[in-house]
Amino acid sequence: MEMEREIRDFLMSRRARISPEEAGLPHIDDRRRVPGLRRGEVAVLAGVSVEYYTRLERGRLGGASPSVLDAIARVLQLDEDERAHLFDLARSVGPREPRATRSHSRKETALTDSVQQVIDSMSVPAIVQNGRLDLLAANAVGRALYSELYSSAPTLPPNFARFAFLDERAGSFYPDLDASRELLVSVLRSSAGRDPLDAGLTALIDELSARSRDFSTRWAKHNVRRHSRGRKVIDHPEVGRLDLEYNDFALPGDPDLSITTYTATPGSDSADGLCLLAARTGVTLP
Numbered sequence: 001m002e003m004e005r006e007i008r009d010f011l012m013s014r015r016a017r018i019s020p021e022e023a024g025l026p027h028i029d030d031r032r033r034v035p036g037l038r039r040g041e042v043a044v045l046a047g048v049s050v051e052y053y054t055r056l057e058r059g060r061l062g063g064a065s066p067s068v069l070d071a072i073a074r075v076l077q078l079d080e081d082e083r084a085h086l087f088d089l090a091r092s093v094g095p096r097e098p099r100a101t102r103s104h105s106r107k108e109t110a111l112t113d114s115v116q117q118v119i120d121s122m123s124v125p126a127i128v129q130n131g132r133l134d135l136l137a138a139n140a141v142g143r144a145l146y147s148e149l150y151s152s153a154p155t156l157p158p159n160f161a162r163f164a165f166l167d168e169r170a171g172s173f174y175p176d177l178d179a180s181r182e183l184l185v186s187v188l189r190s191s192a193g194r195d196p197l198d199a200g201l202t203a204l205i206d207e208l209s210a211r212s213r214d215f216s217t218r219w220a221k222h223n224v225r226r227h228s229r230g231r232k233v234i235d236h237p238e239v240g241r242l243d244l245e246y247n248d249f250a251l252p253g254d255p256d257l258s259i260t261t262y263t264a265t266p267g268s269d270s271a272d273g274l275c276l277l278a279a280r281t282g283v284t285l286p
Helices: 003-016 039-046 050-057 066-075 080-092 104-109 113-120 140-145 147-152 160-166 177-194 199-211 213-219 269-279
Strands: 126-129 135-138 229-236 240-251 254-263
Touching: 003 050, 003 080, 039 050, 039 066, 050 066, 066 080, 080 177, 113 126, 113 135, 113 254, 126 140, 135 140, 140 147, 140 269, 147 160, 160 177, 160 199, 160 213, 177 199, 177 213, 199 213, 240 269
Parallel strands: none
Antiparallel strands: 126 135, 126 254, 229 240, 240 254
């Protein structure tokens, strides 16, 4: 990615959504040429000069102190994930040791047998994924849960974003396909900010942008989200609708890899569906 443009577009999109009134400025009945806050208004509220903020918004975030970044995050009313993304973007253009571009294969081979043993020992559906949303591994119930993704991928690993945007079965698998797509794009955007040198991620984004206008439109919004916990609803072809809670745990040895587990409310129809899915794989859930 071109990081200066990435920073510019992110900051411009965030200040465009904040009105002067929302920022605590007095109402002035004038015709504004741009939506939201002006650069000068952001600068005043953040306690920096207009020239300095303009330089930051043009992509030169590398020298900004944490206090300045915090001030900008406060003025633009960034949530926790957006604030983390802002700091990631600043690190990406700051001074650092050169490193080799990470390849697709490097991330896939980082998965060890011990990680597979860990998820196999779990009594709930569990998968391993990376920042590109590749489904790298799963226990038996996790593989059954995402059987549609596995069957959709001509070559492994399957990818959640590629399935959601390019596979016609996604509309049946995800009851709220719009929300699912929005989340996936936001997670990819966050991953791109953390590691702009990931060649595999860049290739995936280029592929989805070329093949899906919907993806391109959503990508241009610059929304970000960390994949940590939340609610997942799917219509499984074998056991019906499953309303699940997921939790994401980063692996200490490689923060780009994470284990995601899925649970259902005890006694619910979704819990019964998970038990039925597990029984078909020879596993008994508690």
